[in-house]
Amino acid sequence: MRRQITAFALLLGTTTLATAQESSNPITLDPIVLRAGTEKVASSLPQSVSVVDETELDEISPDNIGDVLKQVPGVAGVGSASFFGQGFNIRGFGSSGTAASEAGIIQLIDGEKKYFESYRQGSLFVEPDFLKRVEVLRGPGATTLYGSGALGGVIAMETIDPGDLIPEGASSGGRVKLGYASNPDTAFGSIAWGWRPTEDFEALAAFAYRKLGDTEDVDGDTIVRTNSNTPNLLLKARKSFGDHYVEASYQHLEARGNDQDFNQLEGAQIGAFGPTFPGWGVGDILTRDQVARLEWGWNPEDNRYVDATVTLSYTNSIKDVQQGDNPDEQISPTLLGRRDYALWKLKAQNTADLSGAGYNHYLTIGAETLKQDRSSTTISASHPEGYTRSTAIFAWSELEWDRFTMNSGLRYERQRTEPKGSVTVSDDRIEAESVEPQVGVMYRLNDDWSVFGSLAFVNRMPAVDELYDGFSGGAASPDLKDEQGKNIEIGVSYRGNDIFTAGDEAAMKLTLFRNHIDDMIVRTNMPAPSPSYTNIDRAYLRGGELEASYLTGNWQFGAAVSVVDGKDQDGEVLDTLPNDRVVLSASWQASDSWKLGLRSMLADGRDKPSGAHRSGFGTHDIYAIWTPQEGALEGVEVNMGIDNLTNREYVPATYVTGPAPGRNFKVSLSKTF
Numbered sequence: 292m293r294r295q296i297t298a299f300a301l302l303l304g305t306t307t308l309a310t311a312q313e314s315s316n317p318i319t320l321d322p323i324v325l326r327a328g329t330e331k332v333a334s335s336l337p338q339s340v341s342v343v344d345e346t347e348l349d350e351i352s353p354d355n356i357g358d359v360l361k362q363v364p365g366v367a368g369v370g371s372a373s374f375f376g377q378g379f380n381i382r383g384f385g386s387s388g389t390a391a392s393e394a395g396i397i398q399l400i401d402g403e404k405k406y407f408e409s410y411r412q413g414s415l416f417v418e419p420d421f422l423k424r425v426e427v428l429r430g431p432g433a434t435t436l437y438g439s440g441a442l443g444g445v446i447a448m449e450t451i452d453p454g455d456l457i458p459e460g461a462s463s464g465g466r467v468k469l470g471y472a473s474n475p476d477t478a479f480g481s482i483a484w485g486w487r488p489t490e491d492f493e494a495l496a497a498f499a500y501r502k503l504g505d506t507e508d509v510d511g512d513t514i515v516r517t518n519s520n521t522p523n524l525l526l527k528a529r530k531s532f533g534d535h536y537v538e539a540s541y542q543h544l545e546a547r548g549n550d551q552d553f554n555q556l557e558g559a560q561i562g563a564f565g566p567t568f569p570g571w572g573v574g575d576i577l578t579r580d581q582v583a584r585l586e587w588g589w590n591p592e593d594n595r596y597v598d599a600t601v602t603l604s605y606t607n608s609i610k611d612v613q614q615g616d617n618p619d620e621q622i623s624p625t626l627l628g629r630r631d632y633a634l635w636k637l638k639a640q641n642t643a644d645l646s647g648a649g650y651n652h653y654l655t656i657g658a659e660t661l662k663q664d665r666s667s668t669t670i671s672a673s674h675p676e677g678y679t680r681s682t683a684i685f686a687w688s689e690l691e692w693d694r695f696t697m698n699s700g701l702r703y704e705r706q707r708t709e710p711k712g713s714v715t716v717s718d719d720r721i722e723a724e725s726v727e728p729q730v731g732v733m734y735r736l737n738d739d740w741s742v743f744g745s746l747a748f749v750n751r752m753p754a755v756d757e758l759y760d761g762f763s764g765g766a767a768s769p770d771l772k773d774e775q776g777k778n779i780e781i782g783v784s785y786r787g788n789d790i791f792t793a794g795d796e797a798a799m800k801l802t803l804f805r806n807h808i809d810d811m812i813v814r815t816n817m818p819a820p821s822p823s824y825t826n827i828d829r830a831y832l833r834g835g836e837l838e839a840s841y842l843t844g845n846w847q848f849g850a851a852v853s854v855v856d857g858k859d860q861d862g863e864v865l866d867t868l869p870n871d872r873v874v875l876s877a878s879w880q881a882s883d884s885w886k887l888g889l890r891s892m893l894a895d896g897r898d899k900p901s902g903a904h905r906s907g908f909g910t911h912d913i914y915a916i917w918t919p920q921e922g923a924l925e926g927v928e929v930n931m932g933i934d935n936l937t938n939r940e941y942v943p944a945t946y947v948t949g950p951a952p953g954r955n956f957k958v959s960l961s962k963t964f
């Protein structure tokens with residue numbers, strides 16, 4: 292199937308090339324990107340980026356953040372469909388169910404970093420009903436603005452604002468929603484309300500509640516037991532004072548599960564490691580996730596050199612695991628207790644408009660400092676406690692002149708990591724620094740076609756796990772070197788209309804990449820005196836992504852292709868590679884009230900370094916959306932869908948084990964007011 296996927300990508304790109312015509316009409320298939328510097332359309336960026344906007348979120352009707360990201364090329368889920376079993380992989384970097392594996396991806400929610408790592412549990416806990424857009428910036432192109440070491444890329448999630456709920460001309464507005472899904476077993480309800488009593492003040496309050504049950508395979512057997520009641524709260528307020536504003540927001544997720552599987556990635560796995568293995572056990576588990584931020588901004592109309600913000604934020608992800616009531620499924624004592632990832636961050640930046648006659652130039656300069664406190668109430672060699680302190684300065688330049696665009700950046704970051712007293716394998720404080728330059732250029736060949744390329748140097752400094760882990764008697768690893776990545780990308784971008792018929796539109800972006808990593812950090816699984824982690828000389832990842840959309844009349848078609856390959860210096864295949872795959876979509880606006888759609892994922896098989904083989908698979912999702920346009924039901928939306936329509940059994944290459952969930956029926960009813 293790999294050859295078929297590659298041939299499909301080339302055929303799709305060639306077809307678009309051969310039929311493109313010049314047109315000056317606006318393009319609606321070219322989404323706005325917010326997190327790659329100043330606001331701009333995706334086709335004008337010299338990097339690989341995907342946007343899942345409000346319309347697509349409505350079509351997907353996600354039960355968890357994994358439902359959103361599985362549509363994005365180059366991004367693969369790791370774990371299960373459990374709300375608490377979500378981890379992600381971008382281009383072969385990211386979550387793999389092992390310690391520190393999330394460090395290669397930056398996860399942002401409203402611009403604030405989220406990081407959680409706990410053995411065989413998820414890494415990202417997000418209420419999808421609060422999201423209005425998700426941007427994925429693949430590769431290290433966004434590390435200048437958001438942090439060093441993002442070899443895989445950035446996942447940036449944006450939550451709803453008051454203006455998304457308030458109708459034009461009104462001072463308030465809101466939305467209520469009820470929903471149900473069969474797999475994972477989910478009952479859901481939410482209410483959100485926005486208020487704008489004056490032009491200089493607005494606020495939002497949103498509450499969502501999920502009752503979560505089991506995830507089942509194609510035979511109806513339970514994979515993961517979640518058994519949780521999950522309330523979620525989102526609060527926002529913004530007050531303007533002339534050219535100044537103050538904005539505050541707070542998000543809080545609190546889930547309490549009784550007899551919940553400790554292993555939310557794979558479930559109990561009874562007997563998986565021999566006939567005497569009783570499974571990972573079930574327990575009473577609290578998951579708490581918080582994001583609090585306070586921002587001051589200043590953007591005077593008469594001074595184009597000032598667009599400044601200062602943001603103070605606090606985020607924390609908590610897992611508190613207690614023994615359950617089932618004596619036959621006990622959790623190992625070393626896995627009990629509470630684990631926190633508290634992060635304080637202060638960030639200041641200013642974007643100056645340096646544009647002149649015939650060119651646009653924006654220069655962003657900033658600095659940030661943060662402290663992460665990783666704590667645990669249970670002493671565990673596999674989950675060392677520690678502090679990470681980091682200070683950074685950065686500059687990001689965006690220049691547009693005639694047909695030429697150049698984005699360039701430089702980030703310097705200094706990090707100090709130190710263990711807490713509970714760590715016995717080492718008391719060394721480790722200081723490291725990172726210098727990350729990058730440049731990307733794009734040239735517009737004509738009104739429709741552009742070519743681009745970029746070069747980025749990235750340093751990922753070792754995390755607490757990698758430095759102080761002593762699992763199975765392994766020694767500490769204080770002599771670890773930074774991972775050093777050199778990423779090269781080239782690509783072509785297209786947007787045009789009136790191609791096959793009057794009024795149609797198309798957009799396409801093809802990116803090829805090669806990432807050379809020196810001193811890649813890997814786990815040894817060896818006892819002392821061997822360190823728990825070590826550097827291998829080098830590794831190589833290469834591949835490509837293609838996204839294409841076509842709109843004609845009431846029909847819209849999409850395709851997303853991703854291919855990646857990776858080996859170490861000895862030619863051994865890397866274990867973290869996702870499936871090569873094609874995602875196809877089609878939607879039909881049958882009437883003003885009805886929209887019907889189909890999504891299909893076709894994935895190639897993948898050989899694992901262990902000798903195992905993950906077979907290729909194809910899954911299909913369908914949906915129907917009814918939105919009455921008049922009468923008493925105006926403002927109502929009914930969304931119906933079936934995921935994995937054919938009940939296909941499969942195991943993605945990035946899953947530690949499997950299988951993936953079977954068929955899922957879902958329906959939701961919402962009303963705006």
